[in-house]
Amino acid sequence: MATAEMGTVFTHGRYLTGRRLRAVLRQPAFVGVGLVQPVIWMFLFGQLFKKIVDLPGFGSGNYLDFLVPGVVAMNAMNGAMWAGMGAMEEIQRGTLDRFLTAPTSRVALMTATVAEMAVTTAAQTAIILVLGRVGGAHYPGGAAGIAVVVAASVLVGTVFGGMSNAIGMTVREREAIIGVNVFLMLPLTFLSSAFMAPTLMPSWMRHIAACNPVDWAVRSGRLALAAHPDWPGVAWRLGALAALAVAAVALSVLTFRSYQRSV
Amino acid sequence: MPSTSDGEILARGLVKTYTPRGSAPVRALDGLDLSVAPGTVLGLLGPNGAGKSTTVKILTTLARPDAGRAVVAGNDVARRPDAVRRAIGVVAQRSGVDPVATGRENLVLQARLHGLSGRDARARADALLERFLLTEAAGRRADTYSGGMQRRLDVALGLVHRPRILFLDEPTTGLDPEARAAMWAEISRLAREEGVTVLLTTHYLEEADRLAGGGGRIAVVDRGKVVAEGTPDELKGALRGDAVHLELGPSADLREACRVVAAVPGTREVRGVGSRGVSARADDGAAAVPAVLAALQAAGAPAASVTVARPSLDDVYLRVTGRRYAAEAAEDETPAEQHHEEVAV
Numbered sequence: 001m002a003t004a005e006m007g008t009v010f011t012h013g014r015y016l017t018g019r020r021l022r023a024v025l026r027q028p029a030f031v032g033v034g035l036v037q038p039v040i041w042m043f044l045f046g047q048l049f050k051k052i053v054d055l056p057g058f059g060s061g062n063y064l065d066f067l068v069p070g071v072v073a074m075n076a077m078n079g080a081m082w083a084g085m086g087a088m089e090e091i092q093r094g095t096l097d098r099f100l101t102a103p104t105s106r107v108a109l110m111t112a113t114v115a116e117m118a119v120t121t122a123a124q125t126a127i128i129l130v131l132g133r134v135g136g137a138h139y140p141g142g143a144a145g146i147a148v149v150v151a152a153s154v155l156v157g158t159v160f161g162g163m164s165n166a167i168g169m170t171v172r173e174r175e176a177i178i179g180v181n182v183f184l185m186l187p188l189t190f191l192s193s194a195f196m197a198p199t200l201m202p203s204w205m206r207h208i209a210a211c212n213p214v215d216w217a218v219r220s221g222r223l224a225l226a227a228h229p230d231w232p233g234v235a236w237r238l239g240a241l242a243a244l245a246v247a248a249v250a251l252s253v254l255t256f257r258s259y260q261r262s263v
Numbered sequence: 264m265p266s267t268s269d270g271e272i273l274a275r276g277l278v279k280t281y282t283p284r285g286s287a288p289v290r291a292l293d294g295l296d297l298s299v300a301p302g303t304v305l306g307l308l309g310p311n312g313a314g315k316s317t318t319v320k321i322l323t324t325l326a327r328p329d330a331g332r333a334v335v336a337g338n339d340v341a342r343r344p345d346a347v348r349r350a351i352g353v354v355a356q357r358s359g360v361d362p363v364a365t366g367r368e369n370l371v372l373q374a375r376l377h378g379l380s381g382r383d384a385r386a387r388a389d390a391l392l393e394r395f396l397l398t399e400a401a402g403r404r405a406d407t408y409s410g411g412m413q414r415r416l417d418v419a420l421g422l423v424h425r426p427r428i429l430f431l432d433e434p435t436t437g438l439d440p441e442a443r444a445a446m447w448a449e450i451s452r453l454a455r456e457e458g459v460t461v462l463l464t465t466h467y468l469e470e471a472d473r474l475a476g477g478g479g480r481i482a483v484v485d486r487g488k489v490v491a492e493g494t495p496d497e498l499k500g501a502l503r504g505d506a507v508h509l510e511l512g513p514s515a516d517l518r519e520a521c522r523v524v525a526a527v528p529g530t531r532e533v534r535g536v537g538s539r540g541v542s543a544r545a546d547d548g549a550a551a552v553p554a555v556l557a558a559l560q561a562a563g564a565p566a567a568s569v570t571v572a573r574p575s576l577d578d579v580y581l582r583v584t585g586r587r588y589a590a591e592a593a594e595d596e597t598p599a600e601q602h603h604e605e606v607a608v
Binding site: 011022094095097098101102103262263 | 281349361378
């Protein structure tokens with residue numbers, strides 16, 4: 001890519017991200033509403049499965065400590081999965097066509113969506129971490145651990161946000177997005193170690209979970225928050241998430257071509 | 264292949280087929296040709312589904328044709344879309360306004376995407392807000408705007424970078440008569456005073472007539488093709504036959520008057536209507552009227568009034584498509600237009 005083009009991607013990305021963040025700030029309730037479900041899960045499951053840590057081999061002292069990174073990843077995925085709705089809204093409203101008939105960078109259009117989601121996800125993750133702390137969770141990994149939790153949540157959000165955008169741009173039916181989300185949400189959540197230690201999972205589940213991006217986010221966060229973090233374990237999972245995130249955004253940029261063929 | 268010197272907008276043989284989910288393919292464009300000279304207005308006229316919006320989408324780089332070629336502002340839309348995008352302003356059928364942003368924010372963002380500096384973008388936004396009577400609402404979110412205000416903001420967004428060419432897809436649909444008249448004035452002014460080339464689509468006969476009136480042209484689109492093209496007068500003139508209607512004075516003899524009118528060169532189909540009316544067709548009604556009036560005067564049967572009804576675009580549409588426009592557009596509640604020039608004698 002030429003330098004001038006890169007410059008355009010950057011400046012347009014900045015303007016368009018600013019536009020989206022402004023919209024979020026004008027409707028801050030959405031950020032809060034999105035948090036209701038994960039917070040309920042956190043306290044409900046935190047209470048319900050409190051004694052689960054006593055199971056031999058669970059290997060963690062406090063269930064809420066264990067649960068917080070799981071809820072963070074789940075929340076990031078949940079929120080991002082609806083990004084396609086926003087993409088469709090922009091199409092239906094005509095805003096997207098306005099940008100596309102101007103010399104707007106296509107890459108910037110998609111990265112702006114991703115950047116706005118990243119900021120929103122990071123803010124929600126911070127709120128969940130604070131609420132978890134209030135509820136009695138401990139984060140012995142300190143600042144570095146917290147940074148990893150936030151980064152992992154942003155990356156997993158980008159993966160599912162990019163995919164959802166691609167579906168929104170190509171299928172352009174609310175039902176399709178709802179269907180995909182309903183189909184994927186629970187399996188992806190429960191085929192991960194968000195709620196249960198992998199050592200106690202049936203082996204087939206453990207194997208599936210090892211390939212689940214949600215699990216990568218959960219476990220990189222959990223490992224980093226531990227008193228003695230397993231940094232290589234954190235690194236490969238974050239790296240894999242980053243690679244998937246780049247692929248998902250690239251896919252969603254490609255969908256502009258399919259949109260151009262179909263309008 | 265079109266050469267780039269023929270016009271600001273050129274299209275040759277555009278073909279576009281859509282396949283709606285679960286139904287047979289629809290050929291939206293079937294070899295559409297088009298040419299618009301710099302600084303002129305072209306109205307694409309046709310009922311919904313004729314292919315007008317698809318044409319605009321292709322010319323504005325939004326859609327790719329299956330076949331054919333289009334050159335806009337000297338650039339091939341398929342090969343140099345970004346150069347085309349810099350030269351054009353687009354006011355789409357659906358409003359492109361961001362409802363959560365204010366009018367000013369919408370304009371500044373659009374200006375910045377077109378490469379204006381922050382200061383220039385703000386100055387341009389303020390100038391456009393003033394020109395489109397939105398200064399007072401500039402700081403309000405666009406979702407609080409009325410339909411007319413939002414449409415004006417749409418046009419302002421299309422003009423932010425001073426484009427050479429402006430595309431307007433159904434710019435006045437949904438506007439009240441006052442807002443529509445204001446929109447017409449603005450579009451005419453852009454072409455006349457700023458030399459902007461304008462391509463607009465409409466399914467209102469009256470609108471096409473009015474906007475193309477000052478030297479602009481109309482292209483009638485039917486089933487994905489341009490079936491007639493010219494100035495409104497050329498199109499109507501091709502029909503060769505204005506309706507001339509005379510009301511005679513109280514003392515006139517109707518049969519004698521009919522005979523006199525029929526004897527004037529250029530008139531035909533002369534009929535008596537009621538007790539004192541005479542109707543006829545003339546190749547050029549306006550030119551025939553003085554001779555008809557003089558002949559009646561000489562025959563001692565002076566006319567009290569005369570009306571020349573020009574052929575309407577509705578008649579043009581009927582002739583080129585074989586169908587009545589009013590019936591095609593019935594769902595749009597567009598009454599067939601009647602254009603009368605009344606001359607008191």
